[in-house]
Amino acid sequence: MNKPFLMMFVLAIAVFQCQPVFAAELDAAYPSKPIKLLIPYPAGGSTDVIARTIATRYSEVLKQQVLADNRGGAGGILAADAAARSPADGYTLLFGTSAGLVIAPLLNRKITYDPVKDFDPVGLIATNPQVLVVNSMLPVNSVKELIDHAKRNPGKIFYASAGIGAPNHIATEWFKSLVGVNMVHVPFKGVVQAIPDLLDDRVQLLFNTIPGLLPYVKSGKLKALAVTTPRRSNAIPDIPTMAEAGVPGFEYDLWFGIFVPAKTPVPIVNRLNVELVKMLATPDLAQGLAVQGAEPRGSTPGELSRIVRTDYERLAKVIRNAGISID
DSSP: OOHHHHHHHHHHHHHHHHHHHHHHHHHHHOOSSOEEEEESSOTTSHHHHHHHHHHHHHHHHHTSOEEEEEOOOGGGHHHHHHHHTSOSSSSEEEEEEHIIIIIHHHHOTTOOOOTTTSEEEEEEEEEEOEEEEEETTSSOSSHHHHHHHHHHSTTOOEEEESSTTOHHHHHHHHHHHHHTOOOEEEEOSSHHHHHHHHHTTSSOEEEEESTTTHHHHHHTSEEEEEESSSSOOSSSTTSOBTTTTTOTTOOOOEEEEEEEETTOOHHHHHHHHHHHHHHHTSHHHHHHHHHTTOEEOOOOHHHHHHHHHHHHHHHHHHHHHHTOOOO
16 A cells, blocks of 8 residues: 555544544534524514524523524515525524425425425424314315315305415315315415405305414304314314315325524534424423414424425425416
8 A cells, every 4th residue: 555545544534533523522512602593484473483482492402592583575485595595504593384495495486495405404393284164154064065065066166365375275276186176266465364255255165274263163153174184183173184084195284393504514403403302392382382273293303304305295296286386
């Protein structure tokens, strides 16, 4: 073995042997300064409340301030884009959502970030079930009855959404394709604007998260037919899942979790994940999430990565087949 090659070989071995030490030192030193948590919504909303709660808990366990930085607008694109362009050093976190990391890139071809390649998942925080509700005047009391009624009255049932490309728009188009019915889309600027028309029977159907609809369901003004999650929701345990209601394969819960820029050191990702899973196991945090309609669901980074990829693949098909676009 010639001398230059021998020296290179010895150096390579030395570097390899030092890697565990370097990783341990990196993990122990982190964090040494404040961390920024990018939130893809304006301050004050339910998602912001959850994100700020996570920021506060991280501040306590990491012994460094985690600053909530609201970057609302464009369906989560602004926050995700800023996170993707940040240094991969663990000092920029993203409160990532299915809207910003899956739906937005599928609808907007001008987006510069890749939801899979540009982020490393830290862990899932919670899922947010959607519930299918209909106006109380619609003569149906189950998903099967709704399907039969819609087939007898093609194009005569109007469904609301929070806008073109909103999660409830996509959910309804997916439902339509699975059960083979023709319903007319009526987009609103948001769910709040859609509720009066839903109550007055100008539109008859809506998918949405549970908290905003629950008072109307309890009062009998709306009828809840099914939830979109694999398991029944703790908030409305008497309402069946879509599978139980006769539509197997229709599972669509919204989710949010913590992400970091791609190539963030693994020890940092692991540290953030461990602390996240611990805080989600505390009863008070679980109760706080439940108030916002969310169900705690900690995960490993790998599990969250699979969720992102799976959602991206299946929703791409739904969006393509329905011809949904905001470009």
